[in-house]
Amino acid sequence: MKITRIANGRVIDPANQRDEVADLWLADGKIIAPQPGTETETIDAANIVVAPGLIDIHVHLREPGQSHKETIASGTRAAAAGGFTSVVVMPNTSPTADSAATITWIKEKAANSACVNVFTTGAITKGLKGEELAPYGSLFNAGVVALTDDGRCVQNHEVMRRAVEYARMFGLTVMDHCQDYSLVGDGIMHEGEWSLRLGLPGWPRAGEEMIVARNILLAELLDSPIHCQHISSGGSVRLIREARARGVKISGEVCPHHIALTDAELAAFDSNFKMNPPLRALEDIEAIIEGIADGTLTILCSDHAPHAAYEKEVEIDHAPFGITGLETQFATFHDILVHKRRAIDLPRLIALYTSEPAKLLKLDRGTLSPGAPADITLIDPNLDWTFDKNASLSISKNTPFHGHTWRGRAVRTMVSGETVWSLS
Amino acid sequence: MTAWTRKDLTGLDELTAEEIIFLLDTARAFKGVGERSLKKVPALRGKTLVNFFVEPSTRTRTSFEVAAMRLSADVVNISATASSLQKGETLKDTALNLQALHADIIVLRHSSPGSSKFLAERLDSSIINAGDGAHEHPTQGLLDIFTIREKFGKIEGLNIAIVGDILFSRVARSNIFGLLKLGAKVTLVGPSTLVPKRFEKLGVRVSHRIDEILAEADVVNLLRIQHERQRKEYFPGLGEYVALFGLTKARAEKLKPSCLIMHPGPINRGVEIDSEVADGKQSVILEQVTNGIAVRMAVLYACAGGAGLPS
Known part of the structure; x- marks a missing residue:
C-alpha cells in the first residue's frame, strides 16, 4: 500500500486551528495519523504551506451544452492548476440543471473526465425563469449541494420566500445572484463617473443592495440560510454585517476581480473587464476588504465564467458578461489580502477557501483531520509569478489578468491522495 | 513638427x-x-x-x-x-x-x-x-467648438451652457471633453434625471434651472429632446419640459446680445427651442452645418x- 509523507511543510488546517511545521500522512486516499518509518513516498514540503484542498463554490464549467467555452475536463484541469480540489458548478447550463436527469449527467461526466471533485447545484426555479420551483427533492436525491439561479435572480419575493422555505426541508442552502432587474435595466458597468464618461448604461449599487436586503429579510423571516453570491458593493457589505450581528443566517462571497480592479478599467471598452456584477469603485474595494477582514464575508470564489474569444470580441454592450478565474484567484487574493494589505493572515485566507465553504454547503472536505479525504494543496506563499493567459488550461482565455504578477501560488494539487497537477 | x-x-x-x-x-x-x-x-x-x-x-x-x-x-x-x-x-x-x-x-x-x-x-x-x-460624436463636438471659436476668437473663459438630455447624448460628451480641455466653463442644464449631479465629477457645473444661467451665458447649446419609449420614466412629458427648460422667446430675451444659440439638429421647433428663436439673429444653427x-x-x-x- 502507498503511504505518503508530506515532509516538513507548514501545515495549516483552519478547521482544527492548526498551524505548525509538521509532516502530513496519507494512505488510501485519506489523511492518516503519523506512522513514522512506514512511508513509501515522501514529498518534500520545506518552506511550503500544506493546506486542505481549496474549494471554489462558484464555477461555470459550461457542460452540458456549451462545450465550446469549457468542458468539465478542461475546467477541472484549470481548477487543479489554481490549487483547487473541489468546485461547485452553477446550473445555468444547456439544458438548465433543474432536473435530476441533468444532475446525473453532470456527475457521470465528472466521474469520467474531471480531475478534481465536482459538486453540483440545482436551479431555484425551472429554466431559471424565476416562476416555478424546481423539484428540490429529486435534485437533492441526485446529489446537489445547493440551489441557485446564478446568472439570473428571482425577482418575485414570494417565489424566493417559498424556495427558501421549501429548501429547508432538505437542508439545502439557497444561493442568490443579487440583481434587481428594474433598477439595473440594461446596465453593463458600475453607475458612476466612468459610466457617465463612457456613455455606457449604468448598473447601480442599489441594484445589488436591494436584493441583498430582500434576502436578509427573508432569511430572518424564515430563520433559514441565504447566501449572497459575488458581492460587489460596499453597501451590501454593511447590510450583511448588520444582519449577521443580529444572528440572521445571511452570508456573502467575494470574487478576486471585485477587489483587484475598478470601473476605470472599462475606459478601453475591453469586454474582458465586463462581468456581472460589474467592477466598482475604490470605496467598494475598501469596504469589501474590510468585510473580509472582520468576518462579514466568509467565502472567496472565482465566478469562473469562460466565453469563447469570438463571443467576447464584439461591441462591449453585445458581449456576454463574465471572466475566467480558476487559475488566478488564489494568487490575486493572496497578493492583495495577505501580502500587500495584510488585511488577513494566511490561515484565514485558507479558511475562506476551505473550512468556511465546507461549513456553508456541508461538504465532507476542507480539513486535514485524520480520516478526511486526502485533498491537499501545497502553496508557495513567497513565489512571485506572472500569469500568461496563453498557458491557461481553460479552453477560454477571457481574463483581465493577462500579464499580472502576484506573490504566492499553489505548486501542487492532490485529490484523494493523488497528485493531479504540479508546477513544472 | x-x-x-x-x-x-x-x-x-x-x-x-x-x-x-x-x-x-x-x-x-x-x-x-x-x-x-x-x-x-x-x-x-x-x-x-x-x-x-x-x-x-x-x-x-x-x-x-x-x-x-x-x-x-x-x-x-x-x-x-x-x-x-x-x-x-x-x-x-x-x-x-x-x-x-x-x-x-x-x-x-x-x-x-x-x-x-x-x-x-x-x-x-x-x-x-x-x-x-x-x-x-467627436466631429460634432469639434464643429460646435469651431463655430464658437470663430465667433469669439477664443474658447478659454467662455460660459457655455449645454441644455437637454445630457445623459444619453454623445454630442454633449464630446462638447464637454473638448470645451474643458480648451478652458471653457461648461454648465449642463436639464432635468435631474437626465443631468444628474454626478456629472460635476467631470469638471462641469450642473443646473436644473435654465433661468439661472441665461444672463451669464456666452453660448447656449440646445440638444434635441425626445420623449420616446426609453425616456418615459425620465421626465413627465414634452409640455413640462418646454415649461422648465425650453428656450422660449421670453427666455431668449434675457440672453446677452452676443450670446450664440446653437443646436446640433435636427431641431424640434417649439420644444427645446422656440421657432422664432431658432431663426433669430443669435442663432448659428446653419453655420454649424457649414462648419x-x-x-x-x-x-x-x-x-x-x-x-x-x-x-
Missing part, C-alpha cells in the same frame, strides 16, 4: 488641447475651399472612404460625404439595412471585409459605445467616429492624408 500623429479619431476625451487646436486650425484653412466656385482640392485623391452607418443618420453622413468629395476621395455609403450585420455577421468581420476592399477611411456610426475604438484597434484603416452610442464640412475635411485630412496645413 506636427501636432497630429493619429490614424483615427474616436473621441475628444483622448485628445490633447494641442491636437484639438490643430484640427480647428486645419478646419479654418479648409473652410475657404467651400466658398470657392471650384470646391475641390486633391488632398485625398485616390483614397477610398466608406461611410459605414449601422445607425440611421442623414445629416452626418451627408456632411462626411461632402467633406470627402471636396478632398477628392472616392466615397461608398453602407447603411445598416444594406449591411450584412443584419445577417449575423459580427462588426469585426464586416469591418475586416471593408479593409480587404482597401478602404482607407471608415466613418463609423454605431449604437455601441466604444465601437469606433474597437475597430481602430483591429484595422489598419483610419476609423472616424461619427457617433458611438451615448459615448462620443461641419470644414471640420470633417480637417479630420479626414489629418488622419488619412498626412499632417500639415494645405497650401
